[in-house]
Amino acid sequence: MCENHNSNNNCFEYVDSGMPKVALKCIVNGEKIHAMVDPTMTLLNFLRNDLRLFGAKEGCGEGECGACTIIMNGEAVNSCLVLAAEANDADILTVEGLAEGNKISILQEEFIEKDALQCGFCTPGMLMSARALLNRQPNPTIEEVKEALAGNFCRCTGYIPIIDAVMSAAERERKELDK
Amino acid sequence: MGNKYKHIGKPYNRKEAKEKVTGQAVYTHDLGLPGMLYARCLHSPHARAKILSIDTSKAKALPGVKAVIIGEDAPYLVGLYMIDKRVIAYGETRYQGEVIAAVAAIDEETAERAVSLIDVEYEILPAVLTIDESEKGEILVHEDINELDHMKGIFFPQSDSNIASWNRAKKGDVNKGFEEADYIIKNEISLPPVAHAPIETHVSVAQADPYSNKIKLWSSVQSPFATRQMLASALGIPKSDVEIIVPYVGGGFGGKAGLHLELLVVLLSRAARGRPVKLRATREEEFNQLPSRTSMRGRIKTGVKKEGTITAVEVYYDWDSGAYADYAVNVGKTAVYSGVGCYAVDNLELHSRTFYTNKVFSTAYRGFGHLETHWVIERQMDLIAQEIGMDPYELRMKNILKPGSRTISGELMYESSGSPSDCLNAVIKEIGWTGYQSDKERQAQLKSGKVRGKGFASLQKAPAMPSYTSTAAILQMDEDGHVKVMIGAIDMGQGANTVLAQIAAEVLDIPIENVDVEWDVNTSKHPYDWNTVASKCTFMSGNAVKNAAENMLKQMKEIASHALRCHVNQLAHRDGYIYHVHHKHKYIPYEKFSRGYVYENGNGIGGPLISHGVYMADNLTNLTPDTGQGMPALVWTFGAHGVELEVDVETGDINILKVASAFDVGQVINKKLIDGQVLGGILQGIGSAILEGYKFNHEGKLLNPSFTDNKIPTIKDIPKEIVPIYIENPQTNGPFGARGVGEHPMISIPSAIGNALYDALGINFYELPLTPEKVALAIAKNKN
Numbered sequence: 001m002c003e004n005h006n007s008n009n010n011c012f013e014y015v016d017s018g019m020p021k022v023a024l025k026c027i028v029n030g031e032k033i034h035a036m037v038d039p040t041m042t043l044l045n046f047l048r049n050d051l052r053l054f055g056a057k058e059g060c061g062e063g064e065c066g067a068c069t070i071i072m073n074g075e076a077v078n079s080c081l082v083l084a085a086e087a088n089d090a091d092i093l094t095v096e097g098l099a100e101g102n103k104i105s106i107l108q109e110e111f112i113e114k115d116a117l118q119c120g121f122c123t124p125g126m127l128m129s130a131r132a133l134l135n136r137q138p139n140p141t142i143e144e145v146k147e148a149l150a151g152n153f154c155r156c157t158g159y160i161p162i163i164d165a166v167m168s169a170a171e172r173e174r175k176e177l178d179k
Numbered sequence: 180m181g182n183k184y185k186h187i188g189k190p191y192n193r194k195e196a197k198e199k200v201t202g203q204a205v206y207t208h209d210l211g212l213p214g215m216l217y218a219r220c221l222h223s224p225h226a227r228a229k230i231l232s233i234d235t236s237k238a239k240a241l242p243g244v245k246a247v248i249i250g251e252d253a254p255y256l257v258g259l260y261m262i263d264k265r266v267i268a269y270g271e272t273r274y275q276g277e278v279i280a281a282v283a284a285i286d287e288e289t290a291e292r293a294v295s296l297i298d299v300e301y302e303i304l305p306a307v308l309t310i311d312e313s314e315k316g317e318i319l320v321h322e323d324i325n326e327l328d329h330m331k332g333i334f335f336p337q338s339d340s341n342i343a344s345w346n347r348a349k350k351g352d353v354n355k356g357f358e359e360a361d362y363i364i365k366n367e368i369s370l371p372p373v374a375h376a377p378i379e380t381h382v383s384v385a386q387a388d389p390y391s392n393k394i395k396l397w398s399s400v401q402s403p404f405a406t407r408q409m410l411a412s413a414l415g416i417p418k419s420d421v422e423i424i425v426p427y428v429g430g431g432f433g434g435k436a437g438l439h440l441e442l443l444v445v446l447l448s449r450a451a452r453g454r455p456v457k458l459r460a461t462r463e464e465e466f467n468q469l470p471s472r473t474s475m476r477g478r479i480k481t482g483v484k485k486e487g488t489i490t491a492v493e494v495y496y497d498w499d500s501g502a503y504a505d506y507a508v509n510v511g512k513t514a515v516y517s518g519v520g521c522y523a524v525d526n527l528e529l530h531s532r533t534f535y536t537n538k539v540f541s542t543a544y545r546g547f548g549h550l551e552t553h554w555v556i557e558r559q560m561d562l563i564a565q566e567i568g569m570d571p572y573e574l575r576m577k578n579i580l581k582p583g584s585r586t587i588s589g590e591l592m593y594e595s596s597g598s599p600s601d602c603l604n605a606v607i608k609e610i611g612w613t614g615y616q617s618d619k620e621r622q623a624q625l626k627s628g629k630v631r632g633k634g635f636a637s638l639q640k641a642p643a644m645p646s647y648t649s650t651a652a653i654l655q656m657d658e659d660g661h662v663k664v665m666i667g668a669i670d671m672g673q674g675a676n677t678v679l680a681q682i683a684a685e686v687l688d689i690p691i692e693n694v695d696v697e698w699d700v701n702t703s704k705h706p707y708d709w710n711t712v713a714s715k716c717t718f719m720s721g722n723a724v725k726n727a728a729e730n731m732l733k734q735m736k737e738i739a740s741h742a743l744r745c746h747v748n749q750l751a752h753r754d755g756y757i758y759h760v761h762h763k764h765k766y767i768p769y770e771k772f773s774r775g776y777v778y779e780n781g782n783g784i785g786g787p788l789i790s791h792g793v794y795m796a797d798n799l800t801n802l803t804p805d806t807g808q809g810m811p812a813l814v815w816t817f818g819a820h821g822v823e824l825e826v827d828v829e830t831g832d833i834n835i836l837k838v839a840s841a842f843d844v845g846q847v848i849n850k851k852l853i854d855g856q857v858l859g860g861i862l863q864g865i866g867s868a869i870l871e872g873y874k875f876n877h878e879g880k881l882l883n884p885s886f887t888d889n890k891i892p893t894i895k896d897i898p899k900e901i902v903p904i905y906i907e908n909p910q911t912n913g914p915f916g917a918r919g920v921g922e923h924p925m926i927s928i929p930s931a932i933g934n935a936l937y938d939a940l941g942i943n944f945y946e947l948p949l950t951p952e953k954v955a956l957a958i959a960k961n962k963n
Contacts, residue, residue, distance in 0.1 A: 016286065016288065017288075048209075053202070054202065054205070054209040055201075055202025056202075057206070057208060057209075057378070057379065057429070058208070059378040059379070059380070059462070060462040060885075060886055061461065061462065062462070062885070062886075062887075064462075064885070064886035064887055065378060065462075065886055067378050094202070095200075095201065095202035096201070096202045098200075098201070099201060104197065104200065104201060108197075108200040108201065111196070111200045112192050112193075112196040112197060112200060113192060115192065115193060115196075115851045115852065115854070115855050117193075117196060117199050117200065117672075118193075118430075118672030118673065118674070118855055118859065119377070119378070119379070119427070119428060119429050119430040119431075119671055119672030120195070120196075120198075120199030120200075120204050120427065120429070120672065121206060121208075121377070121378040121379045121427075121429030121430060122378045123199050123200055124202050127200060145894075146894045146895050149894045150893050150894055150895050151893075152894070153376075153378060153886070153891060153893065154378070154894075155375075155376055155377060155378055155430050155432070155859075155863070155891065156430060156672050156855070156859045157855060157858065157859050158855075158858035158859040158860070158861060158862035158863075158897065158901075159858075159862065159892075159893075159894040159897050160858050160897060160901065161854075161855065161858065162894070163894070163897075
């Protein structure tokens with residue numbers, strides 16, 4: 001425990017506005033969460049600091065780069081722009097929840113197979129934007145993939161392998177469903 | 180390629196991919212330590228000002244604040260080549276965004292609040308904002324330039340001036356060359372600073388032992404040994420007291436080489452009596468406090484004969500390095516040996532001058548001066564072709580380097596040096612180049628509102644590094660026959676660790692799954708590497724790993740010669756076994772050597788199986804200061820891009836339809852990973868060509884320090900089609916014939932686009948970026 005806080009969070013990018021805490025009830029990666037959070041705390045900070053889920057990254061903190069993308073109630077959102085308190089009653093999925101048990105998902109497999117990542121820093125956000133797209137549109141066009149991922153910056157790959165990965169994951173997922 | 184190799188050339192998936200797609204990969208961004216403090220910085224709002232006073236008393240009094248440091252607490256000068264930078268501004272600030280004070284507190288919020296409580300009194304001074312102002316030298320950015328320590332004999336700061344280094348190349352007789360010319364073509368071509376924009380901003384965590392000099396540092400760096408060197412020298416402590424650990428790095432592109440936040444966090448940790456401190460740059464700081472790519476203005480004069488032979492070149496490359504020289508002087512130095520591109524020029528006078536100004540300083544960026552010089556060189560080639568009425572392809576082929584030619588620094592080209600003409604021919608064919616459009620054809624297209632054009636450009640680059648650069652690899656075999664590889668270079672996504680595993684697997688003839696290059700390079704545990712820059716990793720670490728693997732085989736064969744009672748010459752290896760070449764039933768699997776070989780009666784020989792391999796650049800020399808002659812280039816990689824694009828006449832928007840890119844890589848080691856370098860590099864080049872660039876106001880304030888105002892390419896900016904082409908003229912001293920290619924894909928992309936714009940519009944552009952605004956205005960002006 002950190003000497004300066006009455007919490008067990010090791011001072012981890014801890015945000016304390018001094019305002020009264022608010023209750024937060026939500027589901028994260030299928031798990032029920034009950035917490036008291038600072039009303040100024042972002043959802044990204046809540047995931048990273050309180051839930052210790054470090055998959056979502058902060059690349060800019062202002063909703064431009066998409067590295068913090070998670071899925072909230074089916075929509076891909078920049079978790080740096082959402083307050084934790086706004087996630088009350090929400091169903092949240094992060095990159096840590098993509099795999100099924102100990103088996104990584106088709107989408108993750110295709111990211112590996114198509115080399116849709118290099119440094120990997122944007123990858124969790126990229127995967128979540130792609131997941132949200134495939135959930136609502138299992139048979140996307142390349143234009144739809146571009147539209148869905150336009151808010152996720154990648155400085156390494158040139159995006160083409162990412163499009164390939166999403167398109168081929170979509171195809172494989174459709175085949176799985178037909179089985 | 181055929182079946183010559185089992186692992187070389189195979190498109191294996193990158194080894195760490197699973198960790199990265201599951202969110203398990205830990206970056207410095209994600210690190211936390213018990214009791215860790217968070218740091219924030221106060222920045223100068225002025226480009227140049229005297230710091231009259233700093234009052235930190237309110238900040239220090241804020242509960243939760245553990246350390247506040249200002250310039251006088253940090254009397255350390257740092258620098259790689261010019262030792263010119265105080266870690267925190269002291270007495271004077273030299274750019275808007277420079278660190279004036281730093282705070283460590285229990286959380287980021289408190290640190291930020293403390294920063295806002297620091298009062299600074301400035302006296303604003305007139306600033307040096309352009310190369311012209313800098314050249315005049317009426318105001319000196321560094322008044323102490325005559326006293327600044329620097330790497331002598333390599334860099335040449337000019338007394339009482341703003342010139343951090345003036346490097347020269349001189350060859351033949353330039354006056355005679357111009358006299359022989361039928362045409363003399365002069366142009367000025369320039370480009371602004373751009374940001375590296377790694378998605379993980381710079382971040383460091385330091386823990387300074389309050390009872391000794393020992394420092395432990397976790398940092399998002401691409402050159403931990405260079406960082407250690409600079410940190411230890413600045414603090415005057417032994418290098419062995421500094422331990423730098425590098426978790427996964429979220430992109431570097433040159434911006435994470437050298438020393439950036441590390442000294443600052445170390446000083447904060449010392450001031451906070453040894454508590455660990457984390458400092459993570461905000462996106463704004465990434466643009467405004469941390470260095471950019473160097474901007475440059477090239478003034479080039481070329482003498483050429485009617486039939487296209489270049490008779491002379493005189494060129495001034497003037498680099499604006501901003502407030503500090505950092506890697507920028509070395510960026511400038513590359514022009515001395517690469518500043519006319521892949522062409523033979525017998526009569527040359529080249530000046531590469533790096534100027535100080537009061538703007539954010541600049542450093543290495545993927546391509547290291549070559550995107551910049553090639554924007555000048557390859558535009559100039561097309562401008563020459565237009566002027567003398569020759570096809571730009573023919574002009575290039577007339578002058579291109581070939582076996583027997585000499586580079587401008589006097590280096591002789593061999594068959595095994597790679598072939599720029601093979602690359603150019605490949606892209607010319609791929610884009611179907613048949614010559615510039617006629618004006619009539621352009622006019623016909625203009626009516627449709629969309630005009631198409633084609634263009635191309637050649638490129639070359641060799642690593643820019645000291646003549647004595649070296650690296651090493653250590654291999655250890657586990658009891659199950661798996662091999663661990665330790666190197667000091669960083670895989671920040673370029674795929675080095677997978678490529679090096681393939682090299683080890685090929686030499687040892689074991690499955691790729693049985694080789695792992697160990698992550699989280701630690702300067703106290705991993706062997707030395709100079710820097711992970713310059714596209715040198717495949718070549719240099721590749722050679723070191725290959726040597727180490729061969730040494731491991733040799734050790735196993737020596738032991739096996741005892742165990743199998745035969746001469747070493749009678750032994751061969753395959754599929755994880757050492758066996759007798761004739762008596763094939765006599766064999767020993769590798770794992771039996773891993774802890775030392777044990778006979779049936781219990782006797783043991785050998786010992787744990789560990790090997791090492793080194794690679795040191797050979798045959799390189801320093802360049803003669805006045806003429807730039809010598810051997811600066813370890814290995815050249817040549818290439819070319821061909822581009823087809825469409826311009827919207829109304830909006831000026833450039834739609835890139837096709838990019839064909841060829842590189843003479845000697846030998847593809849991993850097709851999947853090399854494609855990644857090429858596709859990613861091309862898009863970064865497109866960013867430099869049409870989107871990115873810093874804008875300063877008249878007071879030197881950076882106007883666009885955010886992703887909102889300083890766009891980098893998104894998924895919507897990709898070309899319709901990219902065709903990577905790999906030429907394989909083997910480099911005889913490269914690992915399996917391979918050369919590096921990490922940086923090359925972005926070099927000459929702006930030039931190829933600029934040349935295609937001319938083909939489309941009949942308009943020449945001389946300044947980057949080629950924004951829609953600039954293109955539309957030029958079209959409108961051309962109409963009138």
